[in-house]
Amino acid sequence: MRQMLSSGCTSGDDLQGEACSYAVSSVRYSPGHRHVLRYDSTHEDYRPIFAKCYKGEQGRRIFQVVTRVAEWFAANGDGLGCLKPAVYIPDDSVILYPLASGTPLHEFLPRGDRRTGRHLERVGQALSLLHQAPKTLTGKLESYSFDAEIAEVEEACDYMPALSPSMGATIQAVIDRARELYERLPQEAPALTHCDFKAEHAWVTPRRLTFIDFDSSRLSDPALDVGNFLADLTFWHDNRKHTGLSQTQERFLAGYASRAPSQRLERARPWEALELVRMAGRRVPLFSRDWAARTERLVSRAETLLNDLHEGRSETGKHPLPHTSSRNFINRGTKCVQQ
Template identity: 50%
Template sequence: MNLADALSGRAKLEGIQWVLLSAAPRRVLRDQLKALLSAPNMLGPCRLRRARFKPGRKITAYYDVLVHIEGTEGYSARPITVTWGSDGQADWRQGGDDLAEMQAEALRQGMAAPFRQLTAELPEWSMHVQVSPLDAQFPQLVRLSDPRHVRDMLAAAHAASGVASDQPRPGQYAVTFIRYRPGKRHVLRYDPLDAAKGGTVFAKLYTGEGGARVFRVATQAGEWLAQHGAGVTAVRPLACVAEDRVLLYPGLSGAPLSDHLRRPSQGVARCLERAGVALHALHRLPQAVAGPLPPHDFAAEVSETARASDHIPVLVPSMGAAIDALLHRAQELHERLPLEPPTFTHGDFKSDHVWVAPAGPTLIDFDSSHLADPALDIGKFLADLQLWHTTYDQPGLEQAQERFLVGYAPGAPQERLVRARLYEAVELVKIARRVRLFDRDWESRTEQAIRRAQGVMNDLELTLGLPATQPSLSGFQKRHYTRREGLRQPSGKGARG
């Protein structure tokens, strides 16, 4: 096995997993990290969290590196990104001056420690290593990782909020990376060392003016749901700090709905229904209230799906052919369906973004909100439920989807629910990328997602009286609808006019 075959895709999945999991590349990576640390023996385990493959260009892997805390027996996690391939080196060289300046600042402020340097390059492996908080696209990341700056920023944001309080403000914060994705996105968590003086705050970083738009949208959505969400709320940002290009959010208690799907219960069923109610309310949010939103149509969603899955045809050509056929058929079918005017959409409505808290469900993450077909949100959530039920090997998928539609469907146009099934098929292809490339069962789980997408498409074509163009799939669970009945409207508790 060699790196060139892995990067080109000639070595298929075996080549990708060789880079990510085999002894030789891992040893090379550990040697590079030891050289960056002030003492080599500080390096602990390197935990692979995520990986991406751009055929013919690069492999990118995201790790949490455990580093020994001096004077203790404990370790702290430090996120890093490793890129193999000429594209990764080109990106690094393009931002070389900015990276050097950021690294110098991190070293001056003590934010690099215990690392002596935050980048490493190994040409013979086409490897580039980047250690948090380094990112040339987000120059504010270094100072937003500095507890001293965090303390002053949060104090200023609290004072600017105009909310009077006699409670003393925290003097120190612990900073934790929740997400480190150089060039893409970063999320940080700020925990006061004295919990009695304040709560947890999350920080989401932006480039350009994106943060201001999300602040407006999330605030308006939160206010709308407070009036129309039937007890479901949306987390509203605490502040938009323009000079740091960051949104601050309050911490939430509870856990995402995706965690609760491991153990189905009546409480989970009620939460699914309430999520449907809240989504229907969001789709009625007036455009004049939401403000300007970028448009997003079915063609754009299909294009995004094709890009998100462009590694699959290289690794498994037969699956690539199936994806191409399905997306082509989806576009043809969409042209036959009646449409409706676009509405406010969440844009990334999934169980990870429905937070189950003691006070009731809370929706989060309005970064992807668009002016789009509301069927997009419905279809994405139905596909997401399929993914989690498959991941957890849980029965009851049909019942879970039914309960969600019980909350959403009353009063919704029938045609919207039909289009939602078309979006569900497309989203099942798109979310196949969430199967981790370094999992040994990547191929079987990815194939299962594509087969489920084909099954949804088959049933939809039969519902519309069209011949199914995809092969029948043995063992695929029957859906809510049949050719004779069409899409069955949910009934029962939760229906509303």
Template identity: 45%
Template sequence: MNIADVVSGRAKLKGTRWVLLSATARKVLADQLRALLPSGAAVGPCRLREARFEPGRKITAYYDALVNTDKPERYHVRPIAVTWGSNTDADRHEETGDLAKVQAEAVRHGVAAPFLQLMADSPEWSMRVRVSPLDARFIQLARLSDPQHVRAILAEAHASGNAGSDRRRVSDYNYTITSIKYRPGKRHVLRYDPVDPAKGGTVFAKLYIGEDGARAFRREDGARAFRVAQGVADWLAGHGEGVNGLRPLAYVAEDAVVLYPQVCGVPLSDYARCPNRVVARWLQQAGAALCTLHHLPVALAGRPEPHDFAAEIRSIVGKSHHIPVLLPQLESAIEALFDRAGELHERLPQEPPTFTHGDLKTEHMWVAAGGLTVMDFDSSRLADPALDVGYFLADWQFRHAAYDQAGVDETYKSFLAGYAAAAPKERLIRARLYEAVELVKCAVRRMPLFEQNWASCTAGLVGRAEAVINDLQRTLGLPARPLLVHP
């Protein structure tokens, strides 16, 4: 198999799966990692967590690699990012220079070990390997992975947030640091667990771009996210009944990081496997909680510019370039679906935009004894509130892809019973339209590319989206159309 054919898309789905899953490609990756470690170090299995394909440009995969420099039972997990694709010599030279500085910073903080180097290139495979905490855009990642620096910022956060906190005592705590999400150039989340649980709770650190050359808007991302999360938590504390916003502990400007406490409870997504009678109660509360969120002051929205239906479709299309290459039979079906959705949207009554969450997956609502806690407001914006309703319903379908549609419909009733009491009928009709396009979003962005049944599951979600639009057309007294894809 030729790497150039894989990256260009000429090798189709078979080529993509070969570079991600074949024994040959796995051996090359293990050899690259072994070359970065001390002599005698062992490299265990690399667990593939996520993969992205941009035809003609690159394939990017994120792994948790097991490495060991001591005994077999002492393997440690280290996140890595691997990219196959071409870039120019000038780009490669500039990137290597920037990364060398970040690597030196990681060594200085003692967070590179056991790796001797944090980057490797294999020209033969057009392959670049990057090891956490290496990232030229998030230059603060190395120091935020340093236990000594973590103790200092957490002591400051506790002292500023609690007048009774003893900063000197907190600064003596030791923390275990785990990378939850390592996505170079995009996003990072770290977890800080106290070595002695009696001395404090777990803290999560969400990083924002910290490079000096970042655009002013991006440099403000962290401060903006903190203000929104804090504002939402304050408002819900006074107006929410049975719903809370996750309140951040602090924003550390010099590190461009927002610190959050651990949430008690379980994500609503875990209830997808529960009997209907168990999940119905929480889905109804989720609907009521979302209705409350849509009454938040519009000034709290993180992005003040309105996001309309056409913009949502454009954003999905922009992330779907791999579909015509890997599943060409779906390309025309998705185009036809978006055309139908646009035509229907123009027929429907509209309403002024409200505060919206913008990324309301069931994993962003947590169930606890005191009610629901909503988190991750980074995508909050002014938009049609039907967007949140539709995405929530699409996410629930995505998590029930292997279940029969009748069971999903029953859970819909519970959610809408909680939401619809204070919502206009026209909004719920538009929500079905958003549900259809968000099902396509789930299909093209969230189905793991490396799964054996990726093609059939992706087609199944697109088929469900078609069925939603047909159902909506019948509701509006319009003729339905034959399904191009059968779920």
């Protein structure tokens, strides 16, 4: 790795180029898990390089999958893609990535203008394309189930009963209700899913949209990514007290839903509810003065989504809901977050 960086090489080709040094800074430090380092070259012609460090063979598997996904997007997506890794260094279990071009989508959300709406539709189109990727791209990816998601959410919120017994009980009730409803919904074959899909992982330029950070990608229900992204949009709007959440979610679904079965959108609701609960446990700072209020809003939103899903299925005799527009899908369960 030292040789590659000192040569200024960020591809798997011959190590050639004028020698240079790098200033190293930590982007993410997670003991026992994963580190992300940024290397800024002293040579003005070299752009920053990002190094992700892994354990064992995990880095190799991720490198292979993300490379295939990038090639899939290049062949099938018009201006849609994912950040292709430059090289995998087996001796160090490190993947090197180039700098992603553009602006993360979440920085556009406060604007709520037409351009932001177009970006959201493009994100929906790109996610739909990802979910259509053939299984040959997935290699040896692990499977990920709804029960596995529940286990992670419960771990994220395991401290909640000690801080607020009533909130802890409410969260457990939401988790149990989500499991009950999800098991009654029509299922489909697992697909390649991002599994950590949120606004900061979609980078936008005037002519291109790029997904990043596929480290959590697995074979799972594609409704997971839809639910996670809808929950993430809720979190950003609630965090900054912005209006227009329904319109924001509608624009995303307008890009995604045209090729998605209606049952998938229905299954996205329990995933969304779980992600909202996870956010309450992990993303709302405990030291925040409005911790209790924000936590209650997110959990209440999750409750409302599940209640509306149950009522909608009851109205149709517990059969899949008829195909609905993105507006009808979103307009359920918006009472707990400022619109």
